[in-house]
Amino acid sequence: MIERQFIKEKLKEFEIEKFIYTKIPGAGFSHTKVVRTPLGDKIIIYAAKPGLVVGRKGENIRKITEGLKKNFKLENPQVEIAEIEEPMLNARVVAERIKSSLERFGLMRFKRIGYNMLESVMGAGALGIEILISGRIPSARSRTWRFYQGY
Structure with a gap:
């Protein structure tokens, strides 16, 4: 009960x-x-x-x-x-920023967006990060792009 x-x-x-x-x-x-x-x-x-x-x-x-x-x-x-205190160490905030960046700059700049977020999160003091962007981003076929650094 x-x-x-x-x-x-x-x-x-x-x-x-x-x-x-x-x-x-x-x-x-x-x-x-x-x-x-x-x-x-x-x-x-x-x-x-x-x-x-x-x-x-x-x-x-x-x-x-x-x-x-x-x-x-x-x-x-x-x-x-x-x-x-440190928004770049929060996964939900980082995902929201990636989403808004993809909406603002378009899907063709997804690699730059992924690497920029990677650098900003690592600069905030994270030990490691992995970003997965998946879908029909560069072409008609679905694919998953993985950006990672650290542990």
């Missing part, structure tokens, strides 16, 4: 994370942490660009709290934002 309750809570936390991820595109979203308090639920959002999460005059946070109240039946959600 306790296991089912635990699974139900974790599924709810996953749905909350998915909801927040869709609400703040381009903010370098990493992950969320849900803390239960006597006053209500406290949701901590970790992002590379906290200013984009807040929005102008806090409008994005208001939309997120209203959505949390309406969709997840949270009575008093308190949204808090924390900045990631």
Whole structure:
């Protein structure tokens, strides 16, 4: 019985994370942490660009709290934002940047994008990195390109 309750809570936390991820595109979203308090639920959002999460005059946070109240039946959600110390060491942020770079510069520059991300992550202090870019990128045939360095 306790296991089912635990699974139900974790599924709810996953749905909350998915909801927040869709609400703040381009903010370098990493992950969320849900803390239960006597006053209500406290949701901590970790992002590379906290200013984009807040929005102008806090409008994005208001939309997120209203959505949390309406969709997840949270009575008093308190949204808090924390900045990631080194965003280039977070896999989700790096993948988001690779995606936006591919959209911005086109698919023909995928090798340059892969090697630039490789250098920036290693410059941030990582011991090793492996980037896999797959799909029909250079031609009509699907292929996987692997960029790696370090351990």
